[in-house]
Amino acid sequence: MIMKKYSIFSLLRNSMSYHENWQKNWRSPDPKSEYDVIIVGGGGHGLATAYYLAKECGITNVAVIEKGWIGGGNTGRNTTIVRSNYLWDESAAIYEHAMKLWEGLSQELNYNVMFSQRGLLHLAHNVHDLQEIGRRGNAIHFNGIDSEFLTPAQVKEMVPLINLNCRYPVLGALLQRRGGNARHDAVAWGYARAADAMGVDIIQNCEVTGFNIENGVVKGVETTRGSIKGKKVGVVTAGHSGVMAEMAGFRLPIESFPLQAMVSEPLKPCINTVIMSGAVHVYISQSDKGELVVGAGSDNFVSYSQRGSFDMIDHIISPMVELFPFTSRLRMMRQWGGIVDVTIDRSPIVSKTPVENLYFNCGWGTGGFKCTPGSGHVFAHSLANGEMHPIAQPFSMNRFNTGALIDEGAAAAVAH
Numbered sequence: 001m002i003m004k005k006y007s008i009f010s011l012l013r014n015s016m017s018y019h020e021n022w023q024k025n026w027r028s029p030d031p032k033s034e035y036d037v038i039i040v041g042g043g044g045h046g047l048a049t050a051y052y053l054a055k056e057c058g059i060t061n062v063a064v065i066e067k068g069w070i071g072g073g074n075t076g077r078n079t080t081i082v083r084s085n086y087l088w089d090e091s092a093a094i095y096e097h098a099m100k101l102w103e104g105l106s107q108e109l110n111y112n113v114m115f116s117q118r119g120l121l122h123l124a125h126n127v128h129d130l131q132e133i134g135r136r137g138n139a140i141h142f143n144g145i146d147s148e149f150l151t152p153a154q155v156k157e158m159v160p161l162i163n164l165n166c167r168y169p170v171l172g173a174l175l176q177r178r179g180g181n182a183r184h185d186a187v188a189w190g191y192a193r194a195a196d197a198m199g200v201d202i203i204q205n206c207e208v209t210g211f212n213i214e215n216g217v218v219k220g221v222e223t224t225r226g227s228i229k230g231k232k233v234g235v236v237t238a239g240h241s242g243v244m245a246e247m248a249g250f251r252l253p254i255e256s257f258p259l260q261a262m263v264s265e266p267l268k269p270c271i272n273t274v275i276m277s278g279a280v281h282v283y284i285s286q287s288d289k290g291e292l293v294v295g296a297g298s299d300n301f302v303s304y305s306q307r308g309s310f311d312m313i314d315h316i317i318s319p320m321v322e323l324f325p326f327t328s329r330l331r332m333m334r335q336w337g338g339i340v341d342v343t344i345d346r347s348p349i350v351s352k353t354p355v356e357n358l359y360f361n362c363g364w365g366t367g368g369f370k371c372t373p374g375s376g377h378v379f380a381h382s383l384a385n386g387e388m389h390p391i392a393q394p395f396s397m398n399r400f401n402t403g404a405l406i407d408e409g410a411a412a413a414v415a416h
């Protein structure tokens with residue numbers, strides 16, 4: 001299919017026909033019997049992988065197999081925070097790789113992913129927080145990534161409505177000016193549209209139910225629409241990665257938890273940046289529609305229930321009201337949950353597996369949206385070359401045997 005380019009002219013032309021003749025963004029093909037690469041999971045990471053396979057590696061005989069609808073997993077459920085200010089060198093490399101791709105993504109995809117570098121503040125509420133942002137800020141700086149320390153007065157100047165003298169007073173903040181948000185659905189749709197235009201088959205409503213493995217080599221997948229052969233298979237199923245690993249005959253060091261978020265009724269512009277606090281534990285930003293998007297920690301128990309629960313309302317709302325008292329009379333509109341795939345060191349797994357030609361990209365937990373372009377990019381190159389991309393190498397599942405963990409959980413205690 002020849003993809004028509006979006007431009008001011010196409011907008012004008014389509015307005016003449018009451019916007020009824022826009023081209024479909026991607027086809028709905030029947031699965032072929034065989035592909036060079038099968039990607040399981042049509043979230044942002046899977047779709048980005050397919051896009052870079054076609055665009056940069058010249059592999060277009062690719063299927064993305066999604067059990068529901070594309071972007072219906074964590075990609076469409078997250079609070080859209082994008083940043084690259086991680087402590088460890090390995091994390092800095094992959095998240096900054098993603099940040100650089102974000103900075104040109106709308107132009108590259110010819111699709112507005114609404115990437116907004118409105119800045120991101122990590123608040124410090126006690127001496128430990130100050131020491132943590134000091135240590136992390138310096139490490140980030142040495143990795144050539146932007147980071148600045150703000151005094152409480154500078155925080156107030158940037159976010160006038162914040163209550164600095166809350167129960168745990170704000171003592172300072174770490175600012176990444178290049179951090180911010182993007183529109184999550186648009187990221188999935190933009191990658192899908194561009195990948196489809198290069199020949200990638202996006203197959204929705206098709207669940208992978210097993211792997212065909214012969215003599216330790218993957219040969220394809222079993223699905224609810226029959227068997228599909230694949231020379232290589234990349235599994236990018238986030239919270240369900242443990243289930244997929246079990247189908248392939250091995251175990252992953254992953255636990256799956258619900259993570260919940262909420263949005264308020266729309267307001268006039270009032271918070272022009274992203275605020276994160278590990279101590280009172282909340283993160284807040286304002287969407288372009290005006291809603292306050294707010295989230296907190298994951299549920300305390302493992303589960304596959306993708307929905308909100310009553311107890312979490314208090315966990316999310318209390319710290320928000322603490323920091324922004326004006327929100328106490330705000331009406332909340334929606335609450336939901338996604339299933340996040342959490343590793344012990346809070347870093348992802350982008351790796352070969354004990355099964356030859358079967359690769360996994362998972363473990364992004366509560367913070368993988370921000371790495372969607374970077375993860376897809378390095379995973380595509382790894383699948384194409386049969387060797388892990390240098391940026392992906394430290395994220396091998398083997399690190400849980402060798403002990404070479406990348407402990408971002410201990411570093412910042414916040415991974416969103």
Ligand SMILES: Cc1cc2nc3c(=O)[nH]c(=O)nc-3n(C[C@H](O)[C@H](O)[C@H](O)COP(=O)(O)OP(=O)(O)OC[C@H]3O[C@@H](n4cnc5c(N)ncnc54)[C@H](O)[C@@H]3O)c2cc1C
Binds near residue numbers: 080336
């Ligand atoms: C409430 C919440 C807030 C978050 N906030 C942030 C944030 O602010 N910033 C950030 O960076 N990250 C955040 N995250 C994490 C982020 O959303 C994820 O890490 C990221 O979106 C994972 O993308 P993905 O493409 O790997 O997974 P997903 O988008 O979940 O895609 C995986 C897909 O695999 C499909 N699938 C599963 N099993 C099968 C099967 N058997 N066959 C076929 N398909 C299958 C699923 O249907 C799903 O669509 C948040 C997550 C949640 C839930």
